[in-house]
Amino acid sequence: MGAQVAAPPQGVLLPSPGRLAKNGAVHKPVNSTIDIHSEEFLRQLMRRQLRLSVGCAATFLVALLGLPLANYFAPDLMATRVFGFTMSWLILGVLFFPLVWVIAWVFIRRSIALEEAEAAEVARSAAATPAGQPLH
């Protein structure tokens, strides 16, 4: 892994490994430790991220896959002229791009917020962890 350059953690708390810490309770009290190496943390992390991604993808797929269906089942409506364009041409050739921007913008804002919330949560929990735990 010689040439691998990974950004060093800049003044960030090293997470406590705590792999052996007993974190039995499923519904943890607010101020309990978050074990970032636990199954639970990972599953929650992935689920949150996937939910966001799938939500955004679904919005966009409804539009993308719905347009051929609209063309198929409502050809007259889609052939209505708007500013010289047919409705269908206007949607696909012009309006689709702003839609994609909006979805991308929403996704990026939310996913950055999500990452910050996760990092803050871990940091808070690490600060609450009693000192003396072995560091990695």
Add this chain to the structure above:
Amino acid sequence: MTVDPWILAFSFLTVAATIFMGFWTARRSRTASDFFVAGRSVSVGWNASAISGEYLSAASFMGIAGMVMKNGYDALWYPVCYACGYLFLLLFIAGPLRRFGAYTIPDFAEGRYDSPVFRKIAVIFVLFIGFFYTMPQMKGAGTTLAYIFPGLDYRWGVILVGAVITLNVSLGGMKGITLVQACQYWAKMFAIAVPVFVLMSVYGSYGTQLSPNAPGRKPLPPTAPADAAWGSPFGPLTTKAAKAANATPRWHPTPELREGLSEVPTPTRTAARLMLATPEALAKSRAALLVRAMLEDTATTTVTGTNTPTMAEREAILDKGLAEEGILLVPAGPKEIWAVTTAQAARFQYPKANARALSLVYTYSLIIALVCGTAGLPHILVRFYTNPDGVAAKRTTMWVMILIGIFYVFPPVFGVLGRNLLPELYSAIGATGTDKVVLELPSLLNQKVPGLGSILSGITCAGAFAAFMSTFSGLLVSMTGALAHDVYGRMLRPQATPAQRMFAFKIAAVIIGVVAILLGMCVEKLDINFMVGQAFAIAAASYFPLLFLSAWWRGMTVAGAATGMLVGGLLALAGVSLTSFTDLKLLPLDSFWAANPLARILCEQPAIWAVPLAISLMILVSKLTAHAVPKDVRMKMLVLHAPEKLGLKQEYIQEHQAGH
């Protein structure tokens, strides 16, 4: 036609500026990291411009306008899905891959599965898809140069562009290319937008030109599709297979049909009997038979008024006569024709293919191929590693979406204007036909303002140069990276010093560049879209499922990943090859495709089955080999998904090095 000085000047300027920037950045690219991932320090603005510059290839710059002009609405899916594919990349793949922090896709493949064998498979696929994608760029270079210098051999364009880019990549690596590509994005944007605005101000806006009674419209030649088919969904592109099937009616060859002969009036029956009686003659040609049949009929000469009617006249007479009598000649086998009444024919003919339903299948398959294929193109993915951190990677992607989205509005405008103002391009095909509408259309303005047209045409030529040069440089960097980093740095000489690695990068760039030039010379006859389509189909059915499942499913094993990727990718390739080899007259499958339009569509656009197949295979084989799931998969998934602030990557590397 002589060389236009403006076109020459602008094209020369683009090439010269590219070479200059290459030399200029060469002094500033020093470390191996500069070469492979531009030191991971490219700012958001530069990187977004560079990614967009790399993304907008010759197919985007010239091909889309040509396709819209030729096929109308159906071709609009291309620009839209190119942009949407990027969104998919952002939603599902960009973030995890960036956090994993590998240099190349093969790095990711090996790192995720701890399998050196899988790295080798991934390297082969990077090179394979890369070369498929390189060939159309090379073809674009050759044909554009042949347009600028009429009479120049196609191969010189390929050699010139290939050599310039190979020089740049080997001098400056990724860092050098980043600057060049960023500038080329703005060159392309300028080159497509300015002529469009000038043309629209003279000839009328996008919407006006698109309306049926656009001002200044010239009559369409017979080779052009009619307005109704061109402007509406399910037009020439997506209904081609169904139309071909319906053009040759097929019949149930039942004995009933043969008995039906008795209902046919005598003269025709004689003719038909004659046909049935001489299968050898029938085997030779239908036309020969028709002549014989008509010789029986003395009326032939009197109708045409000449003693030797041409074959077409004879066929027309016979067809007319048969139609009047309500008789159809039915091809019932390779050596048999039956004459039946139209009432019988209606009973025995296969139902016509539902062109609209098949067209819907084609449209969906095209969408899947383009969206998933974009998300799986290795030379686009490698760019995500050049961002300093994950947040920057996401911001970059947002800007890329905006930059390419704005760009993609313009090429269809060229297609629409070209249909109205330059319909003579319909009479030729490929590089001399609608594909060059972007280059040729602005020169029309010379009629209004002398000189203006040439200047604008020069600008679009410069844009075309920028298009295939920037995409080719990106491909060259990603393939060179695969060869120098994965093959040399990981497989052959893992102990190599950074200086040796940099030298290897330069050598690899030259090797790949030369191979790409040689391949580019062989593809003059092939269609640009056929080659791009193959690259997308393979990427959609191999890399996309691999990256998607690797990032989001813990149960994936190396056996599952490799099986799905290889089977999906190779079957997609086989399907696309079958149809394109038929079109190139290398395979005698025309009658099979005519009989099975659905099969034709599924082979021509395989994504609709190949992507789900690859994903199911990956899941199935992974379940069967569940014991082989990497031991530290939880740690890997954490690195892929946990915020970078937590510094897990660092911890993972330390642990990994300690473990091995």
